Amino acid sequence: MLAAFLVVGCTIAVCAYYLITPARQKAPADVQLPDGPPGKPIIGNLLDIPPYHSWFKFQEWSMQYGPLFRLNIAGRNHIVVSTEEIANDLLRERGNIYSDREQLPMAAQLLSNNLRPLFLPYGETWRNVRKLMHNLTNVSIAATYEPLQEEESLRMVRDLTRAPEKYETWFERYSAGLILRLAYSKPVYTGEESFVRRILRVVHTVERVASPGAYLVDTIPALMYLPYFLAPFKREGAKLHAEESNLFRNLLEEGISNSQRGPAMENFCGKWFNKKVSYSISDDHAAYAIGTLFEAGAGTTASAMMSFMLSMTLHPHEFAKLQAEVDKIVGPSRLPSFTDMPDLPRVRAVAKEVLRWRPVTAGGLPHMLTKDDVYKMEDGRSIFLPAGVNVHPVQWSIHREPKRYPDPDSFRPERWLEEGWPTFKEPLTQYPNLQNFSAFGFGRRICPGQNIAERSLYILISRIAWCCDISQKQSPEGKPIVPPSYDYITGFNVQPKPFDFDLKARLDRQNLLESEYNAVWSNNQEKNG
Structure with a gap:
């Protein structure tokens, strides 16, 4: 009986959707739709x-159909962009018409209740x-x-030297x-506190x-017309939204209260x-704006640092x-600081290459x-892009354009x-940097949050290089254990699955690291009880 209800409900929902959805436009006579x-x-x-790591397939298609190609997903057109030049031409230079977001039913509406800035x-x-x-x-x-x-970063690198196998925990x-x-x-x-988890x-x-x-x-939005009792995704979305909105509201209240305790807070x-x-925004919009700055900064920086560790393990x-x-720049008697960054172009280059690679x-x-x-391609074709289309700048392909990245x-x-x-750009005291980088x-x-993320990557990478020796782990037979170059989790943001490596503190740096750590973090813990 439930299955019959579900079939009837889906049929009604799909019919209703296509009855109220306007007909899709055709390309004008003098232009063409992308291949x-x-x-x-x-x-x-x-x-x-x-179903996962779809960017590999998108890159394959870009080689076959060009840097701007079209996908039809259940009747909805999507445009895939595979070069930085086209992405900037459309999404940056014409940002007044290319900055909207499709309101995906699950992520934007049910989970976020139209509050999440993303x-x-x-x-x-x-x-x-x-x-x-x-x-x-x-x-x-x-x-x-x-x-x-x-x-x-001082605390991170100190604990990394003590328990390198917990590197994911320390980066998070x-x-x-x-x-x-x-x-x-x-x-x-x-990092294991209940509120952090x-x-x-x-x-x-x-x-x-x-x-x-x-x-x-999200593929067939018509399913949103299903009644609540026939739509388990609606029940899941409501539960997840209640959990996150309660969290963000409570954190906002706690943050306001803490800030009123003095300038140091x-x-x-x-x-x-x-x-x-x-x-001119609601309290809930503010709670989500601040809460999702955490989302933007926490997961992505930690994921990038895990890829940094992988890159260094693979490329000693x-x-x-x-x-x-x-x-050469810092020496053994102090840790790197932000004042060193103009003189550390390779640190900045490694950070940028990790995000590209x-x-x-x-x-x-x-x-x-x-x-x-209408967008004019290098080969002279005029490509028609209809209103309502989703334009996907696929970073994997963009970062692998041979002309820009041999x-x-x-x-x-x-x-x-x-x-x-x-x-390559000069001067090396300023370039490379991560400002407006396509990543x-x-x-x-x-x-x-790119300005905060950029600084985080620089200070973490420089201090790991200063304090640690990284090498490939050895098997019982004495052979190096080489981790897979690409064995990444699935999802919206990705990071390498756990892998083996050896990491030890550099002997001439360990005492100074411990001394600096004790000076900073014993004081912090005393101040915070």
């Missing part, structure tokens, strides 16, 4: 797209929320957070500890829910509360070069076009450091 793989009736290319439609509310996030994370204000980043604790202090004046000590569960939930193909309703929540009227000669630069958001985030547009599958930090490479997205939807 793309042929699909099947009704479902189009739906079954051609792998999924907000382009409009007044999004601009007001973005204004708050910009004021908390812009270049000037991000520089004031450097002392906290140095404190948290660094990211969580930093953002929770900045956002809520809430210290983290072990709860927040990380929310982060992993949104990554799972927003993954392409995770829910059928200033945080994101207090900064919003003190100028609340000027932002690159780690040796990194150590040589840090040793193993992008965290490998599939990219789609932008929705709000107005018909030898794209190899880990080559010198592409940012040496003349002759297309990406953080494009145009008006670029990641608002």
